[in-house]
Amino acid sequence: xxxxxxxxxxxxxxxxxxxxxxxxxxxxxxxxxxxxFMVIGFGAKEPLVAVGVAFGLGxxxxxxxxxxxxxxxxxxxxxxxxxxxxxxxxxKVFAQGAYTSSYSFTNWSRxxxxxxxxxxxxxxxxxPWVILVxxxxxxxxxxxxxxxxLALFTARQKWGIFTGVLMYGGxxxxxxxxxxxxxxxxxxxxxxxxxxxxxxxQMLPQTSTIFQVLIPIGALFFNMLVSQWALTRExxxxxxxxxxMAWVRGNSAFQAAAxxxxxxxxxxxxxxxxxxxxxxxxxxxxxxxxxxRTQIDPTISKxxxxxxxxxxxxxxxxxxTAWDTMFYSKFWQVYVRx
Numbered sequence: 589x590x591x592x593x594x595x596x597x598x599x600x601x602x603x604x605x606x607x608x609x610x611x612x613x614x615x616x617x618x619x620x621x622x623x624x625f626m627v628i629g630f631g632a633k634e635p636l637v638a639v640g641v642a643f644g645l646g647x648x649x650x651x652x653x654x655x656x657x658x659x660x661x662x663x664x665x666x667x668x669x670x671x672x673x674x675x676x677x678x679x680k681v682f683a684q685g686a687y688t689s690s691y692s693f694t695n696w697s698r699x700x701x702x703x704x705x706x707x708x709x710x711x712x713x714x715x716p717w718v719i720l721v722x723x724x725x726x727x728x729x730x731x732x733x734x735x736x737x738l739a740l741f742t743a744r745q746k747w748g749i750f751t752g753v754l755m756y757g758g759x760x761x762x763x764x765x766x767x768x769x770x771x772x773x774x775x776x777x778x779x780x781x782x783x784x785x786x787x788x789x790q791m792l793p794q795t796s797t798i799f800q801v802l803i804p805i806g807a808l809f810f811n812m813l814v815s816q817w818a819l820t821r822e823x824x825x826x827x828x829x830x831x832x833m834a835w836v837r838g839n840s841a842f843q844a845a846a847x848x849x850x851x852x853x854x855x856x857x858x859x860x861x862x863x864x865x866x867x868x869x870x871x872x873x874x875x876x877x878x879x880x881r882t883q884i885d886p887t888i889s890k891x892x893x894x895x896x897x898x899x900x901x902x903x904x905x906x907x908x909t910a911w912d913t914m915f916y917s918k919f920w921q922v923y924v925r926x
Contacts (some may be wrong), residue, residue: 611687636775638758643926647749654743689767698881699764703902706760706768712774716810717784720803725786727795732812740794744904752782767856770898786853793829825898828919832894833862835915835922836871842892842922846874851892852884853877862894884925891925 634897647665651658684691692698699847741749756779763772791801836842846863853859859877866872884891895901895912896919906913906923915922 614679633775634676635680635759635762637679638762639755640668640675641670642751644672645754645840646747649750650747688766693765693854695765701881701900702764702768704767706764706773709769710773713777717780720782721787724795724803725793727799733878741786748786749783752779752786755779755782764796767867769900775787776825807916814825825919828917829862831917832867832915832920832922833869836862836866836874837872839914843872843874843893845890845924846877848890849878850878850890852880854881854895854901855879855896858894858896858899889925893923895921895923903925 608807638805639737644665644667647661648669649665651661651663651665690698756776759775759779760768766772788803792803842851856879859879861877863874866874877894881891883905884893892914893906895906897903903921906921909924911923911924913921914924
């Protein structure tokens with residue numbers, strides 16, 4: 589679905605640029621609106637503090653480079669930077685609870701695993717657009733020296749690309765101790781689209797006419813393909829989840845193990861969401877499953893693991909010599925220790 593986000597941002601940036609040309613918007617209105625939406629974003633999802641830090645650094649550097657707007661840019665940048673940093677530290681010190689107790693920048697093994705997941709999933713999703721940027725750069729370089737091509741970018745465009753890179757890098761850094769996959773990675777598509785959209789909008793007119801026609805058509809076809817694949821995948825996931833809950837409803841052995849807190853789940857949200865849905869949809873009251881992404885303590889006899897491949901790990905972690913299969917589908921499997 590991130591591919592759809594790329595095209596969404598590209599089209600809206602172009603539309604917004606046309607709108608600003610026809611109806612100039614005072615800079616102060618833009619600054620205050622950005623602050624408002626950032627505060628709303630902070631409340632919706634804590635990792636979005638990376639946006640505040642990125643804008644703070646971006647405006648601070650812009651003020652250092654552009655002497656004409658130095659005082660105003662420095663003021664906006666420092667207020668955003670200090671305010672966001674204070675907010676982030678406050679979350680860590682005062683708001684961190686049991687749910688986020690494992691969040692730590694010193695958990696190197698978890699960060700390494702999340703970085704590998706980012707490479708295999710998120711970066712792989714970006715790869716077609718990275719290739720597009722490289723092709724556009726190569727095509728545009730044929731029409732003149734690289735320095736002349738870089739000079740086509742205005743100061744605002746360079747600042748936009750730089751800020752987009754900061755937002756992306758900051759958000760990935762915040763996600764590394766937690767999770768870089770699933771819906772957590774959703775904003776990465778938007779942040780990645782900022783520098784890509786600015787670069788493509790500037791370089792595409794410098795290429796041949798056929799290239800300018802093929803790129804939008806190819807992007808549309810690619811987005812339709814990815815969107816259809818994502819919708820199909822999510823439909824099967826929800827179908828398997830419903831089947832899993834129906835199976836749990838009729839399995840007394842699983843229910844007894846859950847009440848003895850012997851059920852583990854490799855999905856952090858799923859560990860609480862599945863029992864919550866069982867209570868709401870089937871009036872079946874079960875405690876929250878224990879979350880664990882690593883191997884279950886071998887001393888725990890008759891442990892049950894509710895496992896999904898979308899949350900990490902592999903089926904080989906549950907060899908038939910040590911585990912029996914209780915439930916099996918594409919997106920959910922349940923194993924019990926022998």
